[in-house]
Amino acid sequence: MPTVTIDEKPYRADVGETILEVAQRNGIWIPTLCHHQALEPYAACRICVVEIDRGGWWQVVTSCNYPIRRALTVRVNSERAIRARRGVMELLLARCPESPQLRRLANRMGVEGTPYPHIAAAQENCILCNLCVRVCSERIGASAISMVGRGGDRTVATPFRMSSEDCIGCGACAAVCPVGTIDLIFHEDEVEISPFETRVTLRRCAECGRPVGSELVNEVLASRGGPTLVEMLAGDAYCLRCKRKKLAERLTAAVPGNGSGRAAQERSLPGGTNVQTGLHAGNPRSIRVGEAG
Amino acid sequence: MSTVATGLKTANDLEQYRRHLLGERDPRAHRVRVCVGTGCTAKGAKGVLELFNRTAEEAANDGVIVETKCTGCHGFCERGPIVVVDPGNIFYHGVKREDVPEIWRESLTGGRIVERLLYKDETTGQVAKTPDEIPFYKAQHRIVLAYNGVIDPTKIEEYVAVGGYAALAKVLTSMEPKEVIDEITNSGLRGRGGGGFLTGRKWRSARDAQSEPRYVIANGDEGDPGAFMDRSLMEGAPHSVIEGMIIGAYAIDSSQGFVYVRNEYPLAVQHLSTAIAQARELGLLGYDILGSGFDFDIRINRGSGAFVCGESTALMASLEGRVGEPRAKYIHTVESGLHEKPSLLNNVETWANVPQIILKGADWFASLGTEKSKGTKVFSLVGKVKNTGLVEVPMGMTLRQIIYDIGGGIRDDKAFKAVQTGGPSGGCIPARYLDEQVDFDRLTELGSMMGSGGMIVMDEDTCIVNFAKYFVGFLKDESCGKCTPCREGIAQMLHILEGIAKGEGKDGDIERLEQLGTLMEDTALCALGKTAANPVLSTIRYFRAEYEEHIREKRCPAKECPGLFNYEINRDVCTGCGLCAKKCPVEAITGERKKPHAIDQQKCTNCGTCFDACPFSAVVKV
Numbered sequence: 029m030p031t032v033t034i035d036e037k038p039y040r041a042d043v044g045e046t047i048l049e050v051a052q053r054n055g056i057w058i059p060t061l062c063h064h065q066a067l068e069p070y071a072a073c074r075i076c077v078v079e080i081d082r083g084g085w086w087q088v089v090t091s092c093n094y095p096i097r098r099a100l101t102v103r104v105n106s107e108r109a110i111r112a113r114r115g116v117m118e119l120l121l122a123r124c125p126e127s128p129q130l131r132r133l134a135n136r137m138g139v140e141g142t143p144y145p146h147i148a149a150a151q152e153n154c155i156l157c158n159l160c161v162r163v164c165s166e167r168i169g170a171s172a173i174s175m176v177g178r179g180g181d182r183t184v185a186t187p188f189r190m191s192s193e194d195c196i197g198c199g200a201c202a203a204v205c206p207v208g209t210i211d212l213i214f215h216e217d218e219v220e221i222s223p224f225e226t227r228v229t230l231r232r233c234a235e236c237g238r239p240v241g242s243e244l245v246n247e248v249l250a251s252r253g254g255p256t257l258v259e260m261l262a263g264d265a266y267c268l269r270c271k272r273k274k275l276a277e278r279l280t281a282a283v284p285g286n287g288s289g290r291a292a293q294e295r296s297l298p299g300g301t302n303v304q305t306g307l308h309a310g311n312p313r314s315i316r317v318g319e320a321g
Numbered sequence: 322m323s324t325v326a327t328g329l330k331t332a333n334d335l336e337q338y339r340r341h342l343l344g345e346r347d348p349r350a351h352r353v354r355v356c357v358g359t360g361c362t363a364k365g366a367k368g369v370l371e372l373f374n375r376t377a378e379e380a381a382n383d384g385v386i387v388e389t390k391c392t393g394c395h396g397f398c399e400r401g402p403i404v405v406v407d408p409g410n411i412f413y414h415g416v417k418r419e420d421v422p423e424i425w426r427e428s429l430t431g432g433r434i435v436e437r438l439l440y441k442d443e444t445t446g447q448v449a450k451t452p453d454e455i456p457f458y459k460a461q462h463r464i465v466l467a468y469n470g471v472i473d474p475t476k477i478e479e480y481v482a483v484g485g486y487a488a489l490a491k492v493l494t495s496m497e498p499k500e501v502i503d504e505i506t507n508s509g510l511r512g513r514g515g516g517g518f519l520t521g522r523k524w525r526s527a528r529d530a531q532s533e534p535r536y537v538i539a540n541g542d543e544g545d546p547g548a549f550m551d552r553s554l555m556e557g558a559p560h561s562v563i564e565g566m567i568i569g570a571y572a573i574d575s576s577q578g579f580v581y582v583r584n585e586y587p588l589a590v591q592h593l594s595t596a597i598a599q600a601r602e603l604g605l606l607g608y609d610i611l612g613s614g615f616d617f618d619i620r621i622n623r624g625s626g627a628f629v630c631g632e633s634t635a636l637m638a639s640l641e642g643r644v645g646e647p648r649a650k651y652i653h654t655v656e657s658g659l660h661e662k663p664s665l666l667n668n669v670e671t672w673a674n675v676p677q678i679i680l681k682g683a684d685w686f687a688s689l690g691t692e693k694s695k696g697t698k699v700f701s702l703v704g705k706v707k708n709t710g711l712v713e714v715p716m717g718m719t720l721r722q723i724i725y726d727i728g729g730g731i732r733d734d735k736a737f738k739a740v741q742t743g744g745p746s747g748g749c750i751p752a753r754y755l756d757e758q759v760d761f762d763r764l765t766e767l768g769s770m771m772g773s774g775g776m777i778v779m780d781e782d783t784c785i786v787n788f789a790k791y792f793v794g795f796l797k798d799e800s801c802g803k804c805t806p807c808r809e810g811i812a813q814m815l816h817i818l819e820g821i822a823k824g825e826g827k828d829g830d831i832e833r834l835e836q837l838g839t840l841m842e843d844t845a846l847c848a849l850g851k852t853a854a855n856p857v858l859s860t861i862r863y864f865r866a867e868y869e870e871h872i873r874e875k876r877c878p879a880k881e882c883p884g885l886f887n888y889e890i891n892r893d894v895c896t897g898c899g900l901c902a903k904k905c906p907v908e909a910i911t912g913e914r915k916k917p918h919a920i921d922q923q924k925c926t927n928c929g930t931c932f933d934a935c936p937f938s939a940v941v942k943v
Binding site for chain 2: 071072073074075077088089090093094095108111112115116119120122123143144145147148155156158175177178179180181182
């Protein structure tokens with residue numbers, strides 16, 4: 029088990045782990061933007077650079093993908109590493125001056141502003157971290173978007189910049205976007221993934237009318253043999269909040285001595301309801317109700 | 322014509338075949354060699370060859386036998402089309418179709434010399450009959466270019482006849498893979514593509530890599546502006562590259578090779594394809610090569626012209642059919658490259674050196690060059706130099722020798738200003754280092770690099786800011802855009818440089834450029850981004866005063882940056898023809914007919930139309 033020395037303190041690490049993983053496990057903060065633990069490292073934003081000892085000279089490397097193979101000495105907070113990370117942040121701020129998320133990270137890194145003008149015109153407010161593209165292909169398996177163009181013209185886009193037939197409207201791209209550029213816009217019966225102008229049919233809560241999710245996600249999940257969105261949401265078309273409300277009502281009614289006519293009715297349902305715990309975990313699966321319900 | 326053999330079973334078969342080919346040759350044969358490299362072809366060599374062919378056919382009916390032959394690039398592209406007549410190795414340049422009958426009559430059949438088509442030295446006035454008498458060739462030492470201009474690249478027999486594939490036979494019959502690697506290591510050969518990594522060490526790492534299969538790759542994605550040595554090699558001596566690759570494959574135990582060549586090199590693709598097919602037919606590629614039990618084959622992959630695909634990891638991504646973008650090399654490609662398998666990638670020129678090292682020995686190769694840079698290097702000498710073209714010289718030759726002795730000095734006898742080596746990733750070297758030796762380490766010390774061997778000469782009229790701007794602009798277009806420092810950094814650099822060139826430079830711009838350069842060098846993902854600032858940093862290092870002149874005095878001393886100089890009409894020269902006034906798009910020029918005209922500086926937009934239009938050079942830049 030190699031020892032990784034970070035800023036003069038030794039830490040245990042496994043072979044194959046990245047510097048970032050070791051740092052994060054030990055509470056050492058290194059800023060990241062294009063990194064997500066659910067995805068393969070990409071090392072494009074360069075905001076996570078640190079210095080490593082190459083025996084006689086120090087090399088600046090990206091911590092998110094530098095694999096540990098043997099004992100390694102790392103400087104996260106050396107002058108050069110900090111200057112490098114701040115320099116990258118300044119370039120990104122020039123590209124995306126509007127993003128509050130990016131400004132927050134910049135503040136945390138001690139970067140007040142940028143000396144560079146805003147000259148990038150290709151895609152507003154996007155740092156081209158590629159997280160959306162990667163989550164779409166690596167995790168969702170849809171590959172509805174990709175990087176288009178080269179260099180300064182590089183943008184994230186759907187094929188031919190038209191509404192993509194491959195997009196299932198899951199919104200994973202919006203969820204991983206670190207600068208808040210991708211949005212889900214809910215229309216009457218469609219959800220639009222902005223800025224890709226892709227629209228898919230929207231499922232709304234049968235009770236309150238809130239958006240539940242994309243109809244296509246339901247179909248894709250079904251085709252993959254897993255639980256569908258509807259099943260995840262407890263077998264009917266209610267949104268999470270309404271589902272909870274309903275469940276709470278049933279539970280309240282089911283408590284003995286709390287007897288109203290409705291509770292008695294609930295109790296007498298054949299087979300009863302097999303309610304799983306973990307109601308507050310925020311995971312849709314955790315409120316899944318068994319088949320008997 | 323010789324008969325084409327098929328399926329050579331042993332090394333002995335190959336030797337027999339070579340003897341047979343040599344036996345068929347008439348040393349006294351009348352032969353005309355026409356260069357059909359891309360440069361000469363562009364100047365009409367195909368038409369010349371066709372006319373020679375037709376004349377030869379007609380003459381054959383009368384019993385006059387003259388062999389016509391197309392060859393690869395001679396390197397002296399400046400003077401193309403080049404035609405060489407044997408016997409005598411008589412070198413004619415600038416040959417046009419109209420000259421063919423005279424060459425035929427006088428030289429090929431008459432045994433005389435067509436003096437007007439010979440090379441004549443501008444300064445000494447001396448006439449050269451053979452290439453060896455031409456200063457451009459005299460100082461060169463041709464190892465990898467040895468076959469260029471000599472053999473027909475589309476015929477494997479020609480390559481075999483001059484000793485081709487003998488190195489392969491030697492390796493397969495008498496050398497263990499380890500010995501081959503030792504030989505390459507001992508020769509001191511370093512990668513010709515840019516980095517200058519020790520080739521033998523790379524081979525050993527690939528051999529030692531645990532995983533299988535292993536791949537062998539030739540990088541023919543030459544993309545530096547003004548560089549064309551790899552193209553000329555692939556066009557003119559494709560078998561040298563192929564033979565090198567087979568030897569490399571044997572050394573690291575690989576059975577599949579790839580040549581990655583840009584599609585903008587159609588002739589290279591064509592000649593390589595022909596060469597591979599011929600090598601297969603002869604049994605030099607495929608199963609059980611020369612009865613050794615060793616299998617290897619090569620396929621060609623065409624790149625679609627992304628500069629970044631010359632970077633090894635981007636090249637491999639492209640080979641896999643993915644977008645050609647680089648990835649981190651924290652795990653080297655010799656361990657995990659193409660399809661995450663050990664991959665041995667060398668530049669085309671590196672591969673072409675291999676057969677020679679095997680044949681002549683590591684000691685011979687190591688005897689050429691400097692202490693840490695062995696052998697020769699092919700440079701494409703371009704820019705404001707008299708003799709542009711491909712030159713191959715031993716490492717350690719001085720810049721002065723290359724530019725003045727071989728290149729013939731600066732065009733129009735102007736003053737030398739700087740030379741850019743190593744392409745867009747390289748840097749500028751000023752006049753005071755003209756006597757420095759050219760090798761990997763010295764060029765790096767000077768803030769430039771060997772790169773793939775581009776050499777762009779600048780004269781006193783070249784604006785250094787404009788020059789840096791050109792390369793940064795090139796790199797901006799060619800950056801893949803994956804990583805922040807390269808994509809954003811280059812764009813910001815160009816923005817600053819454009820400002821300086823427009824007269825909008827401000828104090829602190831130079832320092833900002835330097836900061837950006839350091840940032841990119843530290844944090845960019847691949848070598849393209851890491852070295853992208855070199856043209857800027859090296860020009861600031863050597864020509865800081867010129868940058869400052871642009872910024873503070875808003876003056877471009879070379880008068881290349883529009884806006885930092887004015888156009889005026891020299892009253893003493895102007896004849897009052899009125900052409901400039903007629904062409905001026907903003908009607909800024911006025912004057913009576915046959916009397917000197919004048920430019921209204923308030924109206925002038927510095928477009929330069931009058932400067933180009935004036936037949937008397939009366940319009941001057943001030």
